[in-house]
Each structure stands twice: as structure tokens, then as C-alpha cells.
Amino acid sequence: MEIHQFYDEGLAHASYVIRDAGQIALIDPARNPEQYLNFAERHGAVITAVIETHPHADFVSSHLELHQTTGATLYTSVLVDAEYPHQPFNEGDRIALGSSWLEAINTPGHSPDSICILLVDSHNKPHAIFTGDTLFVGDVGRPDLRGRVGNITGEAAALARQLYRSTREKLMRLPADVVVYPAHGPGSLCGKHMGDARQSTIGTEISSNYALQPMDEDEFVTLILEQQPFVPRYFEYNVMLNKKGAPAFQASIDAIPTFSDLAIHNNGMLVVDGRPQAQFQSGHLPGAINVPDGLRFETWLGSIVNPGEAFYLVAEDTQQLQVLVEKTAKIGYEQQVAGKASATGGPVQGALFDEMHFAKNQPDYTIVDIRNREEVNANPIFPSAIPIPLPELREHAPHIPTDKPIVVHCAGGYRSAIGTSVIAAALPHATVIDMGTRIQDFNHVG
Structure with a gap:
């Protein structure tokens, strides 16, 4: 038996191949199926099963294309009400894979239709758990993404309560040496405190994961809901696309x-x-x-x-x-x-940031801080700045005053490039300047 993890750094997304006796099961595959098809060909194996732990919000899966290409059976929770050809895979259901088998565990919380997949080896011993977005290394899945989308919707607080029970009553009762393989790592917006490791064990998570420490349900709900990251515009769209099949x-x-x-x-x-x-x-x-x-x-x-x-x-x-x-x-x-x-150019040029003039004449500029609210609250850099988080900027940019040059900053320079162009597009007659990496000269924290 072999477990191989494919990892996409850009989306911090992990997908998995489980190979046993010439058969392959895929879990939460990425949009491009080529890597899985190549793996199967390289090992002389056949993809027989593709399992979705839930309809993902942050990436599009290739499950339907893999079914159409290989004939593999698609599995997901019956609660998804998936529109693609599939076999329902719910609590206690098993899929044989060589000398091993995969067993579904219903774990609502991140979404109402989330499942985890337990890999049991040829000795009838639980070996690994593929936790999707339910349990991460150092974190658990956020419960605030399914308030308005999907076959079954759920308020964040109610889903957080389900997540509490899924972790305590199911995952934390597994043997301590069961390996945890989550669908995401650090940088994903599906959690808020993910660790750097790409796998863990149930025992390690029970001892070190902040969300699995002893606490009552109400404490857990409060802890999980606070300071969750922003929700990108595309998340709801991806849930529905994955439910249909891309x-x-x-x-x-x-x-x-x-x-x-x-x-x-x-x-x-x-x-x-x-x-x-x-x-x-x-x-x-x-x-x-x-x-x-x-x-x-x-x-x-x-x-x-x-x-x-x-x-x-x-x-x-x-x-x-x-x-x-x-x-x-x-x-x-x-x-x-x-x-x-x-393209190599165009008729519009951006204004350059004059750090010396800005430092001596800050009142002569309108400063726009496009960091997240938590960043601004934790470290206000310019007291006079107008705070507008980047994901909300297109809606609010037309209302920014234009009587002074507008200087845009974030924390390191990447987001400010985006934000400056968003404001300039909304206010074509204004002078809009990107502070870029020079923000580090004014940010004295750390």
C-alpha cells in the first residue's frame, strides 16, 4: 500500500493517491487531472475510485473529468446532492482497495456534508484518516462558508457546534498513531492557524491543536468563529461548480x-x-x-x-x-x-512614489490602507489612513476623496500593486501612487 500526496503551493491544497494491488483511489483531486493519470500510468495501476470529502469552496476539482476519462466511480456524501454520476458514501460505507479498504465517517462542521475517509490496512488496523477540511495540522476547518450556498446550508454557529461533536465524538476517538492527511496547509483560507507540516497524527493533534484542547461546546464555538479570514468572492461559485462537476x-x-x-x-x-x-x-x-x-x-x-x-x-x-x-x-x-x-506596455503609466516628499508632507496625501481589519487593528501605521480591505476595494474605491494624491499601502507590497490599480481604474482622473515595499520604512513593528 502506498499513499502519495500531491501539493499545490498556490492554493495550499493537498490531494492524495492511495495505491494498493494495482488499484488507485484519489481523494480531493485538483483541477488538472494530468498528474494523477501520469502517476497511474507510471505505476501500471488503474484509478477505480475518486472521493470528494465535500464540495470544495477554494478550488475546482477534476472528479467529473476523471470519471469521464477513466470510468472511475465517484463517491461523496449523499447530503451533497451531487449532480454528477456518483455513488453515495456515508457513515460506515466501505470501498475495497486491494487488500485495504476505505471507510466513510460523517463529520459535519466545516460544511454540513463533510466526510472523512479512514484507511484500514490488510491487518484490519486503522492506518490513516483523510480529513478534508474538517481537521488540519494545528487547526480545524472554518464553519462560516456555507451560510448561503449548497444543497444544505448552515449558520456558522450551528456548524461550529457540529464540528465540536465531529472532532470529539469521532476523530479524537481514533487510535493516536493514525496518520492525519488534511486537504490544506498553511496559506489556505479554509482555516486560520494551520501548522507548517503537511501531515500529522491523531495523538499529535490532540496534544497540540488549539481547537482540540479541553473546552465546552460554547467555548469552542466562540473560539472557532473569532478572527476567521475573509471569504473570497469565488468561494460560493466553486461550491456550486464542484457540486455540478467542472x-x-x-x-x-x-x-x-x-x-x-x-x-x-x-x-x-x-x-x-x-x-x-x-x-x-x-x-x-x-x-x-x-x-x-x-x-x-x-x-x-x-x-x-x-x-x-x-x-x-x-x-x-x-x-x-x-x-x-x-x-x-x-x-x-x-x-x-x-x-x-x-503585452509589453500600454498608454497609461503609473505615478511613482516619492518617499522623501511623502515622509515630510503626509497631510498632503490621502493614505489608503488595504490590509485586513485584523492587521490594521493590531498595527496601525498611519493614523490618518482610510482603511479599506483589498477584497472590498472595488466597491468602495469610487468614494475615496480625490482632492489629494492617493497613496496606497499594504504590509509588504504585493497587495498594494493590486489595490493601486483598482483605485486608478475606478478614479481615472486621480493621482494614485503605490507605496509598494517602501511601507517597510514606515512600519516599525518587529
């Missing part, structure tokens, strides 16, 4: 038209420019929003652009454009890309 990955991105000169085709549609900040500032199309390619490109794209909102995608060359298209598809947004193009 179109085939390669065919979907191949359908995006390529333009040699996007300016000719641009008729006021949103342009997402994925070039580095310096290239964007040197010249870009009017109204373009700069989301530089980086570790969290997918998350910020889905936090700025609305589900269903058509846009053009721009990168510095064809190679980088392909990378961005594939990242866009991870959250199902490739279906919204009206066209893609390489």
Missing part, C-alpha cells in the same frame, strides 16, 4: 481565444494584467487591474473579480500567459476569460 480542464482553457493586440478588442471589458508591478506601471491598458503572478494569484484573482464577470487576461509573454490561464482554471474562472494576450 468541464474538462485542457479543453476549457484551449477554448480561450488569443489576441495579438488586445487594445483593438477592448470595449470597456475588465482587463486583468498579470505582469510584474514595475512592468505594469511603465505602461498598461486603461482601466486594467494589476494582479501580478505570484504564490497567491488564484486567491487574489477570485477575490477581486466577481464570478460570472468576463475579463481579458494579459501577461508578459506566451509562456507566462499559459501559466496564468492554468492558475485561473484552478478556480473555474477560465470560463470567464473572453480573450488572452501578451
